[in-house]
Amino acid sequence: MPNRNPRLGKGDLINMSTYTTHGTCAREINFDLNDGIVKNVKFIGGCPGNLQAISSLLEGMSADEVIKKLKGITCGEKTTSCTDQLTIALQAQMKK
Numbered sequence: 001m002p003n004r005n006p007r008l009g010k011g012d013l014i015n016m017s018t019y020t021t022h023g024t025c026a027r028e029i030n031f032d033l034n035d036g037i038v039k040n041v042k043f044i045g046g047c048p049g050n051l052q053a054i055s056s057l058l059e060g061m062s063a064d065e066v067i068k069k070l071k072g073i074t075c076g077e078k079t080t081s082c083t084d085q086l087t088i089a090l091q092a093q094m095k096k
Contacts, residue, residue, distance in 0.1 A: 016030070016031075016032050017030070017031055017032070017033060017089065017093050018030050019031075019085070019086075019088070019089035019092070019093075021082065021085040022080070022085065023078055023079065023080045023085075024046065024075065024078065024080060024081060024082045024085050025045055025046040025047065025075075025082065026043040026044060026045045026046030026051065026082040026085070027044050027045040027046075028043075028044040028045070029041065029042070029043050029044070029082075029085060029086055029089055030042045030044070031086070031089070031090075033063060033090065033093050033094070036062050036063050036064065036094070037060060037061070037062060037063070038058050038059070038060070038061050038062070038063050038066055038090065039059060039060065040059075041054075041055040041058050041059070041086065042055060043055065043082055043086075046082050047082075051082060054082075054083060058086075063090045063093075063094055066086065066087065066090060067087045067090055067091060070083040070084060070086060070087050071084060071087040072084060
């Protein structure tokens with residue numbers, strides 16, 4: 001069952017998730033998904049300034065829009081990126 005979050009209104013429920021990344025500098029991504037809306041994205045590891053900015057830009061965006069914009073982005077010679085890993089995490093969470 002989703003956790004209650006004091007940042008939301010009384011009785012609101014959210015789906016708090018943690019995803020362990022693969023092939024990126026960020027080791028983990030934490031995020032809330034509430035009725036298909038992405039909130040509170042936090043990357044653990046990786047490029048702190050860039051990932052903090054990306055997290056801020058994604059706040060309140062629909063998961064579908066995040067996936068549409070970020071899926072398939074790579075980083076350097078890697079076959080994935082921190083943002084691509086977020087899309088994988090969101091897709092997995094949406095299937096639950």
